[in-house]
Amino acid sequence: MAAVTSMACRSAVALSSVSRPSSALRAAAPRASRTGRRSVNVQSAVELDYDVKVFDKELVTFAEKEEYIIRGGRDKFSKLPAAFAGIKSVGVIGWGSQAPAQAQNMKDSFAEAGMDTKVIIGLRPDSPSCDEARAVGFTEADGTLGEVFDVISKVDMVVLLISDAAQAKLYPRILAAMKPGSTLGLSHGFLLGVLQNDGVDFRKDINVVLVAPKGMGPSVRRLYEQGKEVNGAGINASYAVHQDATGTAADIAVGWAVAVGAPFAFATTLESEYKSDIYGERAVLLGAVHGIVESLYRRYTRQGMSDIYGERCVILGGVHGVVESLFRRFTRQGMSDEEAFKQSVESITGPITRIISRDGMLGVYAQFNDADKKIFEQAYSASFGPAMDICYEIYEDVACGNEIKSVVNAVERFGRWPMGKIDQTHMWQVGQKVRAERKEEDIPINPFTAGVYIATMMATVQTLQEKGHPYSEICNESIIEAVDSLNPYMHARGVAFMVDNCSYTARLGSRKWAPRFDYVLDQQAYVAVDAGKQTDAEVIQAFKSHPVHSALAACAAMRPSVDISVGGDNDNTGVGAGAARTDFRSVAATVA
């Protein structure tokens, strides 16, 4: 953690005012406390601590590491007036994935808390998004919809939710327009990466805070609405204080997290957040899972004749026996297109995802019989190293600023080459057919597929861990977002529905890294398996005994109790304005 948080910790974050018990005391057995402190096996000092006064902090142990978390929920709305003291207006800038959700949630929460703090949407007057904003009650007439820079110059808090690339382009004007003593709220540390690349800094007379909900905008709204009836529903968020000009920045940040509906808020820094976030979506969350299923689908169909052919042969009666043997002789492990899709994509996005969500990665392993455990181990053992290689490359490309620079450059090229569709290939056409005929309970749990996928998930985890990220962040950016937020989207409507419902940064990153995982698995992992390479017992032991399993279990206790639901190919549940999109644009960076 030292490397990624040192800046924020040293220069911008006041030390906590919560007195911490001595480590000797905390090393005793678990005990309850006033704040519901639940864990005490301290192995290292808490490295991230912000000066939160209005809300209570709790110490939680994720594996061997201790972190402060803050509990949200509707019963904490009564603290919002104190957290937002002095903030009479919040300007939500943009109308992409997060803005419609966060703006509506905050507006509802402020009303619930009896506050008169206004939520105002800032958009270009000619933006097509204005109509969508008006449709959910933000209007020029009551002063809750206005021009971007006009809104920025008037509000006490700017929640900047325009695209990463637009932030990169417009930040000098945005920062200049803000009132002294006001608060800049970010939902992504991307802008800090841009500033680092540019060798500049935020102006010193404003607060700079972050709240990053660990789910896509549509889920943030959907679960907030469910939270009105179901206790604990809502999307968790990480939060950070990068600059505290007013001495109240930490409570503003936590208040914002609570107001958008986070049941729990985890501490991070802008730098730790952008590194883990941009990395995670390039690894197992989007890029890797796409590359994995492409490579597996190809592997499973290779040299294969379709099942249809096999069936027709049966119909042919007389020639059956001969053709049947030829079929076996020449197909090797060939599968039909439909079967291969089930054994790769469906297996991951259906049962494997559900089991990880409920019982963790070890749960997937545990439910296999001995023969399938061997196949899982072989696939895992062969895939983990190659996946680590690519994960490290991604992480270091993110950490040194390359990925951010590439994204900014790429968006500038959209005018000439808009992002193309990724799901028009034969495989994804097959997928549409498979989904149409899907029987959820018949989807296989392929042990080879599970081994490759979970090895890549563990590589994503292991890299973040070696780079010093806190476990709350590791679990969210490597596992929870995958199984509770993103994979269900691919399960519903295929790969593009998952990838292209994310930010440009994510969509570009997924396009960039999916093929890398595909090739490395094909060239290194599958070749090793086919050559009969022995399972590496050390690699399997490291998997089984990895501390992330207990950290994930700790996180699980804090996850929403309501599933994200989104309709399938012919069902528009969770789809539409301000929710998930089925029509994907790639336009030049502008204020949406």
Next chain:
Amino acid sequence: MAAVTSMACRSAVALSSVSRPSSALRAAAPRASRTGRRSVNVQSAVELDYDVKVFDKELVTFAEKEEYIIRGGRDKFSKLPAAFAGIKSVGVIGWGSQAPAQAQNMKDSFAEAGMDTKVIIGLRPDSPSCDEARAVGFTEADGTLGEVFDVISKVDMVVLLISDAAQAKLYPRILAAMKPGSTLGLSHGFLLGVLQNDGVDFRKDINVVLVAPKGMGPSVRRLYEQGKEVNGAGINASYAVHQDATGTAADIAVGWAVAVGAPFAFATTLESEYKSDIYGERAVLLGAVHGIVESLYRRYTRQGMSDIYGERCVILGGVHGVVESLFRRFTRQGMSDEEAFKQSVESITGPITRIISRDGMLGVYAQFNDADKKIFEQAYSASFGPAMDICYEIYEDVACGNEIKSVVNAVERFGRWPMGKIDQTHMWQVGQKVRAERKEEDIPINPFTAGVYIATMMATVQTLQEKGHPYSEICNESIIEAVDSLNPYMHARGVAFMVDNCSYTARLGSRKWAPRFDYVLDQQAYVAVDAGKQTDAEVIQAFKSHPVHSALAACAAMRPSVDISVGGDNDNTGVGAGAARTDFRSVAATVA
């Protein structure tokens, strides 16, 4: 060109002492001149001109652009003593691809010219390369083999041929060790990119020059040896003067190019060279061609049963008719593995490569019948845009320093994850079988394959042209290196023999970008063709009328008249110490 050359032109390059005729004069009809000036259709001023005194410059028109070139050859060896005036010793540092070739060529040339300038190899005393150097006559005993920094501190010219990553790591020590007034010779502008990333500059009291042979080290040696008997044999080189501390740097650079055997030397800058070189190997030279053949092979085999199966069916006699129709019904355009390999890889590396080398890209188009022309056009039209998208991304990632930073980071990771093999997959195993049974004259010229490949080649060209590179560089980095140097390696022994006989920078870049071309062609180009998208007549017209064809023809007149020859799978011609390698290492950056 302005952007990429401005620094060198403004700050480091003295204006030419060759008086140039007025443009009015030069706009007249072609005429001969004392210097053999051959072209006069001036459309723009010559943008790159160095202060060469010992050698004669010639003005050549490449398409609409005029460039100075310098003619080398063994009959110019008599000028070497003047060019190397004051240089009593040249230290060649490293023993990778270029060093054995350049060191031996220079040594032979100096002897031929009756000079006593010594060529001294600098290596780590414990380097396994020392034995290879001794084997070709560089020894401690006669003072022509020594420790790296010892050699650097004593010689009048340092030819720095250690790996890019090692240069990035060691340059502060190397620069510090050099004698004032000595010359730093580079064969790649990579180091300038590193310095730019680091925000530093070369020390001002040394010359900094570049000679970049347009072929791999083994070819540089092989064709030099052939040049002793065959007039014009040798590998062309680009040259540049980045700093001229002594006023003689341009002649040192050209002398070096002539001494290593370049029949012609083209002017460039360090920046233009590293951008086009790092870009080119990621595009059509290595990365793209690998991605293209992977995607085509998959396309051609998709849903395919093997021909073997078809043949067996024939053998089955009775069931022939039934199975034959099923075969047609279910295979769509399916081909056997062997056939698909021939129609993709073999087609490109064999006849398409040979025709481009002899008759240019239009030559490939011209030899098709009308039906095949249509297929070519459809494939070209669908592939050009997607290929441009990736070419631009590569170029801009190189130009902004990202690729150089990534390479330096990647090499640091080799200790943990050495580069894996890329040719153990099923497709390349098939290739080995196909090569073993190859009849050169039976290799098909697949019009679809040709369309995809040439579209990507043209995208590589077009991007360099839009970014302002001179045509000599464009033709070399997009076309000539491909057809005269690299593709023949893939033809001989497959993809790894081509890719992994290049530098770490190239090998890493090819691994990174091949899958990107693969995916973009699969997702955008082939999908468009299968959806029946019409050929874009404008795209085809732009191809047919592109100025690069005449520029390539001008370059062709300057290409060596001897083919590069390298043995196939069971033939070690051109393979071995100091030549091509069949055993590929990836180790941490050190002085080899």
